[in-house]
Amino acid sequence: MRKYILIALLPLLILLGLTVKPVLTYTLGEEIILKTQPIDPYDLFRGRHMVVSYDISRVDISKMPRDFTHVNNGKESADREKEDPYIRGNENYQGKKLYTILKKEGSYYTVDRIVSDKPKGLYLPCRYQYVEKSADGEYYVRLDYNLDKYFIPENSSSELENAARDGKVVAKVKVYNGYPLLIDLRKS
Incomplete structure (x- = not known):
């Protein structure tokens, strides 16, 4: 019986393990702001998301x-x-x-x-x-x-998309022990 419970819990433990780094980064990470470059903010197949390019990428x-x-x-x-x-x-x-x-x-x-x-x-x-x-x-x-995708809430306005086309968006990133997590994009 214990063997079956352990087997049933194994996938759950694996999924929980995958969330450890992002949760630690979100709660304990140092917040940094990065400049972005002009980007195309819409993809027909993925919906409202942005592919972000940073000044630090060049x-x-x-x-x-x-x-x-x-x-x-x-x-x-x-x-x-x-x-x-x-x-x-x-x-x-x-x-x-x-x-x-x-x-x-x-x-x-x-x-x-x-x-x-x-x-x-x-x-x-x-x-x-x-x-x-x-x-x-x-x-x-x-x-x-590997910080290039940001999904936009469907009910948000297109102001962020328009600012992104003009290159007037900055990224809020949290970093913990070298692990980066893109938290937010906002108009600069």
Whole structure:
């Protein structure tokens, strides 16, 4: 009889275990505000939700770990002139888990630097995606924080959606031991 009760409770215990990190983050996490970039706030299949992009998702390459900026893995200098060194030199970083150390600038949090090893203090885990070169020749790294979806209550007004199209939305995120939880989006 006990065996059957234990088997019946196992799925419930697994589901409860999945809620531990989000609940701890919501109750004990440090609240940070992040700037967002213009986004498309509606999806025909998912309903009223937003796919959010953050200013901290596009970071100057100088904030990357030191070994990242040693480009092309030691290729000869003649080979370096033939190809774009950052874009073609760091395929080994593709999808690599990194940690963004945050600093407060005014009301918002920005990227102080990015490290490979888990740091202490306020940080967000992220994954390296790719390097992009701007029109003025500057290099930026694109990072993914897995904080990109926010579902909007069906009865809410479209003010937030309109502000999102204009890039005038900020995200309230709570962070606890490096675990981020998107709490709210609001007009800035």
